[in-house]
Amino acid sequence: MLGTAPRVNAPPIPDRANRAAYRRPGGDAVTPASYFAALEPLLAYVKKPAQYVGGEHNEVVGDWTAAETRWLLCYPDTYEIGQPNQGIQILYEVLNERATAMAERSYAPWVDLEELMREHRIPTFSLESHRPLWAFDVFGVTLPHELGHTNLLNLLELGAVPRRSADRDVDDPIVLVGGHAAYNPEPLAPFIDAAVMGDGEEVALEVDEVVRGFKRDRHAERLTAADPRHELLRRLAGVDGVYVPAFYEPRYLDDGRLRRTVAVEPGVPAMVPKRTVQDLEAWPYPQKQIVPMTETVHERFSVEIFRGCTRGCRFCQAGMITRPVRERRPETVQKLVEDGVKNTGFNEVGLLSLSSADHSAIGPMARDLADAYEGTTTSLSLPSTRVDAFNVTLSNELARNGRRTGLTFAPEAGSERMRAVINKMVAEEDLLRTAEIAFSEGWRQIKLYFMVGLPTETDEDVLAIADLGIKTYEIARRHGKANKVTISVGGFVPKPHTPFQWAAQDSPEEIRRKLSLIRHAIKAHSGIKLRTNDPEEGVIEGLLARGDRRVAAAVERAFELGARFDGWHEMPTLEVWRRAMQETGVDLAWFSHRERDEREALPWDHLDSGLDKEWLWKDWQDAQSDQQLDDCRWSPCYDCGVCPGLSIEHDTGYTGGFQLPVLPTGLGGSSQLPTAPERYASEEP
Numbered sequence: 001m002l003g004t005a006p007r008v009n010a011p012p013i014p015d016r017a018n019r020a021a022y023r024r025p026g027g028d029a030v031t032p033a034s035y036f037a038a039l040e041p042l043l044a045y046v047k048k049p050a051q052y053v054g055g056e057h058n059e060v061v062g063d064w065t066a067a068e069t070r071w072l073l074c075y076p077d078t079y080e081i082g083q084p085n086q087g088i089q090i091l092y093e094v095l096n097e098r099a100t101a102m103a104e105r106s107y108a109p110w111v112d113l114e115e116l117m118r119e120h121r122i123p124t125f126s127l128e129s130h131r132p133l134w135a136f137d138v139f140g141v142t143l144p145h146e147l148g149h150t151n152l153l154n155l156l157e158l159g160a161v162p163r164r165s166a167d168r169d170v171d172d173p174i175v176l177v178g179g180h181a182a183y184n185p186e187p188l189a190p191f192i193d194a195a196v197m198g199d200g201e202e203v204a205l206e207v208d209e210v211v212r213g214f215k216r217d218r219h220a221e222r223l224t225a226a227d228p229r230h231e232l233l234r235r236l237a238g239v240d241g242v243y244v245p246a247f248y249e250p251r252y253l254d255d256g257r258l259r260r261t262v263a264v265e266p267g268v269p270a271m272v273p274k275r276t277v278q279d280l281e282a283w284p285y286p287q288k289q290i291v292p293m294t295e296t297v298h299e300r301f302s303v304e305i306f307r308g309c310t311r312g313c314r315f316c317q318a319g320m321i322t323r324p325v326r327e328r329r330p331e332t333v334q335k336l337v338e339d340g341v342k343n344t345g346f347n348e349v350g351l352l353s354l355s356s357a358d359h360s361a362i363g364p365m366a367r368d369l370a371d372a373y374e375g376t377t378t379s380l381s382l383p384s385t386r387v388d389a390f391n392v393t394l395s396n397e398l399a400r401n402g403r404r405t406g407l408t409f410a411p412e413a414g415s416e417r418m419r420a421v422i423n424k425m426v427a428e429e430d431l432l433r434t435a436e437i438a439f440s441e442g443w444r445q446i447k448l449y450f451m452v453g454l455p456t457e458t459d460e461d462v463l464a465i466a467d468l469g470i471k472t473y474e475i476a477r478r479h480g481k482a483n484k485v486t487i488s489v490g491g492f493v494p495k496p497h498t499p500f501q502w503a504a505q506d507s508p509e510e511i512r513r514k515l516s517l518i519r520h521a522i523k524a525h526s527g528i529k530l531r532t533n534d535p536e537e538g539v540i541e542g543l544l545a546r547g548d549r550r551v552a553a554a555v556e557r558a559f560e561l562g563a564r565f566d567g568w569h570e571m572p573t574l575e576v577w578r579r580a581m582q583e584t585g586v587d588l589a590w591f592s593h594r595e596r597d598e599r600e601a602l603p604w605d606h607l608d609s610g611l612d613k614e615w616l617w618k619d620w621q622d623a624q625s626d627q628q629l630d631d632c633r634w635s636p637c638y639d640c641g642v643c644p645g646l647s648i649e650h651d652t653g654y655t656g657g658f659q660l661p662v663l664p665t666g667l668g669g670s671s672q673l674p675t676a677p678e679r680y681a682s683e684e685p
């Protein structure tokens with residue numbers, strides 16, 4: 001911090017008993033004061049102050065008195081990490097398009113600003129209007145991974161909102177989480193009011209409708225429930241895809257294992273289903289992506305070209321929980337790119353998905369986009385790609401306007417056997433042929449991503465990573481002395497709703513040993529750059545990914561002991577966590593380094609990702625006998641459970657003679673589906 005910050009006069013935070021006036025719907029509401037005047041003099045004393053000022057191109061400043069519902073959407077990490085998040089950008093537009101709603105955003109303050117906020121009593125604020133968290137109706141937090149949990153607690157505390165759901169009343173915001181880590185929200189259960197499973201577009205509007213209806217009833221004194229907050233949670237639990245942890249109780253066996261989690265509130269579902277947007281065409285967002293004020297991790301306009309993945313990589317939670325595949329039509333992608341470039345001024349466009357080269361029309365789509373932007377300063381990229389020669393051709397096409405610098409591939413494992421275990425069907429000869437083509441066509445660098453600590457892994461498998469890196473490097477050198485190869489290796493963390501959810505996670509010591517095997521094996525090849533994650537990083541992530549409700553005590557204690565930004569090198573919090581686990585009796589080895597058996601109930605068994613548990617178990621058995629499984633887009637359905645659960649038939653893709661989006665059984669075609677605006681048009685008052 002630079003010098004001593006001046007004293008500032010922040011608007012006082014009202015007692016919780018006096019907050020109802022701010023929460024009233026529409027023009028009856030008192031508008032909370034902006035904290036910007038108090039914040040501004042402090043910004044000279046913190047790092048990267050521009051991240052807190054707002055004023056970005058395409059932001060929407062909410063009209064407090066016109067809105068009936070007010071959302072604060074949050075990414076619980078710094079602005080530079082969270083600002084480009086697609087989920088938030090989409091929900092921001094979807095909610096702000098609704099005449100009766102407003103949505104603003106917030107991010108976690110870095111520790112320097114947190115200290116000043118505490119000293120000067122400045123609460124968690126929205127970026128757009130610097131209004132306080134406590135005044136909003138819904139605090140919608142996206143959890144793309146587990147390492148933002150302590151930041152979430154910090155944002156609540158700073159925002160003058162009780163940490164525990166049970167201590168909140170009807171004039172506190174609803175704390176709602178979504179994103180991939182919300183598929184097991186049990187370690188956060190006491191702190192959140194609800195978790196949303198699956199795609200957010202439709203369910204956010206349904207939640208908004210529930211909150212709006214509740215506020216109207218309350219304002220008109222039509223509520224008869226003795227506990228109005230309980231009534232609101234009950235109404236929320238009635239929305240498909242919304243899980244209210246307070247209405248479920250885990251029961252344990254004498255040996256500490258979970259017996260099952262049971263619904264204890266009448267009328268709530270025993271299994272909470274995930275939400276799936278079947279027709280991406282109806283949700284063409286974001287259109288007006290917000291342009292960041294300061295440096296962020298991705299500075300580009302991003303278009304999601306499809307959602308879901310059925311390649312079946314067994315380690316990949318994102319692929320498993322987002323099934324089935326739903327593509328956008330090339331003409332829609334083209335229009336989104338065209339409008340997005342115009343609306344944002346970005347000169348880089350990313351075509352996003354879990355495996356972008358798998359779009360069934362990727363070839364013509366890439367060619368048409370490259371034609372459209374040839375000779376301009378706009379460059380195109382596929383951030384997520386598969387390992388084959390076709391991908392190099394695609395990258396060549398997209399790089400027409402730019403230099404052929406680096407390509408990234410993710411074989412994930414070094415040996416063929418290990419790749420069979422994880423169902424990543426990449427043959428070594430394909431990878432090497434791809435490298436040969438890439439370097440011969442002028443690409444200068446290849447990055448290869450791998451994991452260690454995978455189930456059934458031997459030292460031979462680990463050393464195969466080094467071997468593959470060396471062979472790729474030899475190809476690189478043949479085509480140019482300056483060509484580079486980078487091997488990036490991280491420790492594997494098993495995740496819920498995947499076939500590896502039963503697997504034991506390697507200890508950090510074991511991961512460290514395996515990384516040193518690789519380091520030693522490539523020592524003689526100084527041109528290969530090795531990047532490794534800190535083996536300790538996976539410890540907290542692993543505990544929170546598969547922990548049950550008892551782990552919440554450790555989350556809370558770690559927060560109280562100062563844990564923040566658990567994924568940051570700058571904030572080594574593992575010692576704090578170890579102490580928190582010890583004080584709360586949370587046994588890391590039991591939660592993370594233990595293999596589960598088939599009969600064990602899992603903390604997320606009552607949260608339905610669409611995948612049959614029996615199928616996941618069978619796939620786990622197949623993994624252990626090196627059995628591979630084809631992508632069901634191009635081969636017969638192997639009955640994972642997702643499509644029948646959605647009453648749909650899975651199709652091959654846009655060019656496969658079938659029409660995507662996938663069609664609900666019983667409807668003749670997507671043209672018979674109501675459009676999103678028809679389905680979700682807000683009722684007129």
Ligand code: SF4
Pocket residue numbers: 310323324632633637638639640641642643644650
């Ligand atoms: S149900 Fe069949 S077609 Fe649908 S995602 Fe699962 S395996 Fe693929």
